Amino acid sequence: xxxxxxxxxxxxxxxxxxxxxxxxxxxxxxxxxxxxxxxxxxxxxxxxxxxxxxxxxxxxxxxxxxxxxxxxxxxxxxxxxxxxxxxxxxxxxxxxxxxxxxxxxxxxxxxxxxxxxxxxxxxxxxxxxxxxxxxxxxxxxxxxxxxxxxxxxxxxxxxxxxxxxxxxxxxxxxxxxxxxxxxxxxxxxxxxxxxxxxxxxxxxxxxxxxxxxxxxxxxxxxxxxxxxxxxxxxxxxxxxxxxxxxxxxxxxx
Amino acid sequence: xxxxxxxxxxxxxxxxxxxxxxxxxxxxxxxxxxxxxxxxxxxxxxxxxxxxxxxxxxxxxxxxxxxxxxxxxxxxxxxxxxxxxxxxxxxxxxxxxxxxxxxxxxxxxxxxxxxxxxxxxxxxxxxxxxxxxxxxxxxxxxxxxxxxxxxxxxxxxxxxxxxxxxxxxxxxxxxxxxxxxxxxxxxxxxxxxxxxxxxxxxxxxxxxxxxxxxxxxxxxxxxxxxxxxxxxxxxxxxxxxxxxxxxxxxxxxxxxxxxxxxxxxxxxxxxxxxxxxxxxxxxxxxxxxxxxxxxxxxxxxxxxxxxxxxxxxxxxxxxxxxxxxxxxxxxxxxxxxxxxxxxxxxxxxxxxxxxxxxxxxxxxxxxxxxxxxxxxxxxxxxxxxxxxxxxxxxxxxxxxxxxxxxxxxxxxxxxxxxxxxxxxxxxxxxxxxxxxxxxxxxxxxxxxxxxxxxxxxxxxxxxxxxxxxxxxxxxxxxxxxxxx
Ligand SMILES: Nc1ncnc2c1ncn2[C@@H]1O[C@H](COP(=O)(O)OP(=O)(O)O)[C@@H](O)[C@H]1O
Ligand SMILES: [Mg+2]
Numbered sequence: 001x002x003x004x005x006x007x008x009x010x011x012x013x014x015x016x017x018x019x020x021x022x023x024x025x026x027x028x029x030x031x032x033x034x035x036x037x038x039x040x041x042x043x044x045x046x047x048x049x050x051x052x053x054x055x056x057x058x059x060x061x062x063x064x065x066x067x068x069x070x071x072x073x074x075x076x077x078x079x080x081x082x083x084x085x086x087x088x089x090x091x092x093x094x095x096x097x098x099x100x101x102x103x104x105x106x107x108x109x110x111x112x113x114x115x116x117x118x119x120x121x122x123x124x125x126x127x128x129x130x131x132x133x134x135x136x137x138x139x140x141x142x143x144x145x146x147x148x149x150x151x152x153x154x155x156x157x158x159x160x161x162x163x164x165x166x167x168x169x170x171x172x173x174x175x176x177x178x179x180x181x182x183x184x185x186x187x188x189x190x191x192x193x194x195x196x197x198x199x200x201x202x203x204x205x206x207x208x209x210x211x212x213x214x215x216x217x218x219x220x221x222x223x224x225x226x227x228x229x230x231x232x233x234x235x236x237x238x239x240x241x242x243x244x245x246x247x248x249x250x251x252x253x
Numbered sequence: 254x255x256x257x258x259x260x261x262x263x264x265x266x267x268x269x270x271x272x273x274x275x276x277x278x279x280x281x282x283x284x285x286x287x288x289x290x291x292x293x294x295x296x297x298x299x300x301x302x303x304x305x306x307x308x309x310x311x312x313x314x315x316x317x318x319x320x321x322x323x324x325x326x327x328x329x330x331x332x333x334x335x336x337x338x339x340x341x342x343x344x345x346x347x348x349x350x351x352x353x354x355x356x357x358x359x360x361x362x363x364x365x366x367x368x369x370x371x372x373x374x375x376x377x378x379x380x381x382x383x384x385x386x387x388x389x390x391x392x393x394x395x396x397x398x399x400x401x402x403x404x405x406x407x408x409x410x411x412x413x414x415x416x417x418x419x420x421x422x423x424x425x426x427x428x429x430x431x432x433x434x435x436x437x438x439x440x441x442x443x444x445x446x447x448x449x450x451x452x453x454x455x456x457x458x459x460x461x462x463x464x465x466x467x468x469x470x471x472x473x474x475x476x477x478x479x480x481x482x483x484x485x486x487x488x489x490x491x492x493x494x495x496x497x498x499x500x501x502x503x504x505x506x507x508x509x510x511x512x513x514x515x516x517x518x519x520x521x522x523x524x525x526x527x528x529x530x531x532x533x534x535x536x537x538x539x540x541x542x543x544x545x546x547x548x549x550x551x552x553x554x555x556x557x558x559x560x561x562x563x564x565x566x567x568x569x570x571x572x573x574x575x576x577x578x579x580x581x582x583x584x585x586x587x588x589x590x591x592x593x594x595x596x597x598x599x600x601x602x603x604x605x606x607x608x609x610x611x612x613x614x615x616x617x618x619x620x621x622x623x624x625x626x627x628x629x630x631x632x633x634x635x636x637x638x639x640x641x642x643x644x645x646x647x648x649x650x651x652x653x654x655x656x657x658x659x660x661x662x663x664x665x666x667x668x669x670x671x672x673x674x675x676x677x678x679x680x681x682x683x684x685x686x687x688x689x690x691x692x693x694x695x696x697x698x699x700x701x702x703x704x705x706x707x708x709x710x711x712x713x714x715x716x717x718x719x720x721x722x723x724x725x726x727x728x729x730x731x732x733x734x735x736x737x
Contacts, residue, residue: 050617069684073620084614086549088556092535093549099537100545101619110537127535129556146618 001026001061002047002153002184008055009042009208016042018208019056024153024184029175031199032188035236039208040188041081044157047186048078061152061184074102077151079159083142087131091122091141094130095148102149109148116144119170136162143171154178154185160194172198192228202228206236259374262356263294266375269354272611294378301382309389316393325397327473329390329406336384337413343383344376344421351375357522369518373511377418384414401493405500412503419511426518445555445565542621546629547636550608563604567597567638575645579652587649587656588713591642591663592706598638598667599674599702605634606687616685624735626685627675631735634671639664658717662709665724669705672731674698 002024009017017039024030032040045051046058049069058065060072086094092113099109117123120140125133130141139162146154154175160168175185175198189195195202196216204212204219212219212235219231271287291297312332319325351357351372360368387410395403540548554560574593578586609616616626642663649656677698678688688694705727712719 048618070620070622073618078618080614080618084612086553086609086612086615088553089549090535092537093552096537096539097545097549098619100540101542101621103542104539106537106539109539113537 001059002030002186003059004043004047004056005058006056007043007046007053007058009039009046009051010054016208017046020203020205020208020210021056022203022210022213024186026184027179027182028200029179029185029187029198031195031202032186032205033190033192033195033202033232034188034205035190038205040190040205041157043205044078044155044186044188048076048155049073050078074149075152076155077146077149077153078155079143079146079157081157081161083135083138085130085138085141085145088129090127090129091117091133091144092126094141095145098145098148104149108150112148112150113144116147119174120144120167136164136167139163140167147174152183154183154187156185156187158189159187160189160191168194192232196228204232204235211235255371255374258360258371259378260294262351262371262375263297263379264292265356266351266354267292269356298378298382301379302385305382305385306388309386312386313389313393316390317397322398323473325394326402326406329394330409331472332387332390333406333409333413335413336387336410337417339383340380340414340417341421341424342417343380344418345424347376347379348372348422348425352522361523368522369515372518372522373418373422373515376421377415380414380418384410405493405496408500409496412500412507415511416503416507419507419514422514422518423510426514426521445561542625543628543632546626547632550605550629550633551636553608560604560608563607564601564633564637566604567594567601568641570597570600571641571645578645578649578656582649582652584653584655584658584717587646587653587659588662588710590645590649591659591666592710594638594642594645594663595666595670595706595709596702598635598671599698601634601638601671602674602678602698605630608633613687621685623679623683623685624737627679628735631668631672631675634675635667638667638671642667661721662724665721665728666706666709669724669727669731670702672735673701673705673727676731676734677701 004023005021006019007017007021008015008019020039020043022030032043034040042051046053046065047060049060049065049072052066052069061075063071063075065072086097089097095109095113099106104112117126120143122137122140122144125137130138133141139159143159156175160171163171175187178185187195187199199216201213201215202219203210212222212231214222216228220228222231268288271284271291316325316329316332319328357368357372360371365371387407391403391407391410394406395401539545551564554564571590571593574586574590578590580586643660646656646660646663650660678694680694682688705724708723709720712723
């Protein structure tokens with residue numbers, strides 16, 4: 001379970017998160033939906049213990065993130081928005097490194113690497129330097145590295161973005177499997193179809209505030225709209241703006 | 254237009270280099286200041302030219318104060334190797350670096366035909382100031398032997414830089430793949446050797462100067478006999494016309510090679526950093542966290558020339574004191590050598606903190622305590638100095654078995670100095686992060702290391718076996734601090 005209570009994050013004078021609260025239950029996929037710059041990545045990084053909150057309380061599986069970030073990192077699997085990897089290591093060397101730091105028993109590590117590498121179809125790249133791999137392949141390496149320790153909670157920051165359809169499908173299957181095992185999963189995206197298909201509940205974040213929350217159906221009913229896209233645009237007040245922008249674009253060509 | 258492109262490429266290269274420096278990239282103001290300082294190609298060229306010109310003044314007396322005029326010519330000819338080697342090394346290394354930064358990617362989508370020339374121009378222009386190193390000795394030459402000799406001499410220095418640059422491009426075009434493949438271990442060894450060679454060039458030059466001064470008679474004969482293979486200016490004195498002719502021939506031949514290489518280069522650049530398969534599938538291997546951190550550091554460093562240079566720097570710095578110890582063979586000089594190793598392991602902190610680069614973020618997402626991180630960095634910092642120190646002391650003991658008394662110090666002193674430096678730099682920091690290098694911290698580290706090294710030396714002279722317990726005490730305190 002992940003509990004976020006009145007979370008505030010300030011960067012210098014800038015307030016990126018203005019007190020957001022939500023709960024992710026065991027066996028639930030919670031989608032954090034919002035336009036660029038709304039504070040999704042910031043929230044995710046705080047949940048993963050990477051940056052400290054400025055105010056408020058975040059508890060992951062009973063551990064307070066502010067008090068014990070290292071313990072949180074031990075049980076959480078975090079997959080960043082853009083893969084940050086050691087580019088001059090090979091994937092196998094990188095997995096070994098992560099496995100060593102996390103103290104994963106050899107047998108388990110081998111078995112998981114084997115399974116995940118096969119699932120994402122990157123066997124042939126295992127011996128090449130990460131820096132020479134395509135963005136999508138790097139993303140897969142990053143995803144695998146985040147899953148190696150069989151985390152209790154998963155924090156995925158737009159993790160499906162760079163994947164081809166087949167891998168995106170595998171990722172969804174994996175997430176559904178994790179859900180059945182009772183893991184709590186937070187999933188941020190700005191792709192609405194993905195959120196609608198995958199998430200049990202969705203929180204819409206805008207300008208550092210959580211402006212709506214519910215199941216996809218609840219959100220649609222609440223906003224009297226047909227699709228989640230309309231809900232999203234309506235809530236983030238960008239519908240007018242978008243149509244005038246589209247008109248201007250058309251005229252430009 | 255062409256200059257504009259080179260200018261933009263240079264700015265971009267500087268930007269990316271500074272951006273990769275974690276100490277700058279976390280502090281925007283500091284970053285902008287540094288970028289303003291070194292982002293302008295014109296300014297950099299100017300300041301570098303002045304710097305190299307001033308350095309070159311050191312070479313002036315070597316040429317000017319030789320009695321025999323042909324002696325001047327021989328000495329100058331030996332200096333002419335410098336621009337060649339510097340341009341060769343600079344080109345080979347920087348070409349790899351510039352391309353790995355993706356500098357040329359924006360050009361790839363534009364209708365550019367011989368794009369390789371921009372890489373060449375970028376490198377050549379940034380190498381030109383180093384040729385000014387030879388301007389003062391060339392002036393000395395013309396004062397001694399007339400302006401024709403001076404001008405021809407400097408023309409040969411420029412030709413040397415051009416030859417080095419062309420060879421550098423050729424080497425990059427031929428071997429410039431990212432490390433990997435069957436012989437990657439061998440390649441790393443070669444690279445390390447090459448780096449050591451170039452870095453010790455300064456000492457070598459010193460030696461060369463003395464050697465040439467005392468043997469120039471013989472050398473003159475050799476140079477003259479092989480004036481076609483080693484044309485640098487020697488024939489200038491007696492046969493300026495021959496020298497001019499050779500200059501033209503070299504210019505034509507190297508020029509042709511250059512044009513061909515630059516044409517081919519673009520293909521390599523457009524293909525990106527193609528790697529060969531790293532033979533077979535490496536197996537997963539697990540280690541303790543601290544060791545895994547250090548192993549990762551070494552893997553990265555051996556695949557990146559500039560990081561490798563940084564890590565090997567301690568070895569170069571100790572060469573003079575090793576030479577001194579070898580010459581005298583006394584135990585005291587062996588101690589002096591080990592103390593020098595102690596100093597250099599403290600210096601290694603700079604290189605060691607640069608290794609992670611942009612990927613430092615990876616460490617933030619792992620359950621890694623600061624202590625473990627620091628233990629790992631301690632291993633990275635001390636491995637090279639300890640290995641070099643132990644090997645050298647064992648070598649010294651062949652001359653004087655008494656040197657073996659400093660062997661334990663060669664093992665434990667680097668741990669003490671490197672550990673102290675880490676502790677000072679990370680004072681007050683509680684999670685895995687990169688420390689700001691402030692003057693205060695540097696001074697403090699200097700002072701603390703001075704006390705350790707001074708204490709070791711002082712105790713040694715009271716009674717040699719007293720120094721070891723002192724160093725061990727520091728080690729134990731540090732390791733206790735790092736394992737809490
Ligand atoms: N390290 C930082 N320093 C200053 N501002 C930041 C930093 N990280 C994020 N921000 C700001 O916080 C806001 C939210 O960013 P982010 O969480 O990355 O948004 P999202 O992931 O939803 O696109 C943005 O306005 C961004 O500029
Ligand atoms: Mg984001």
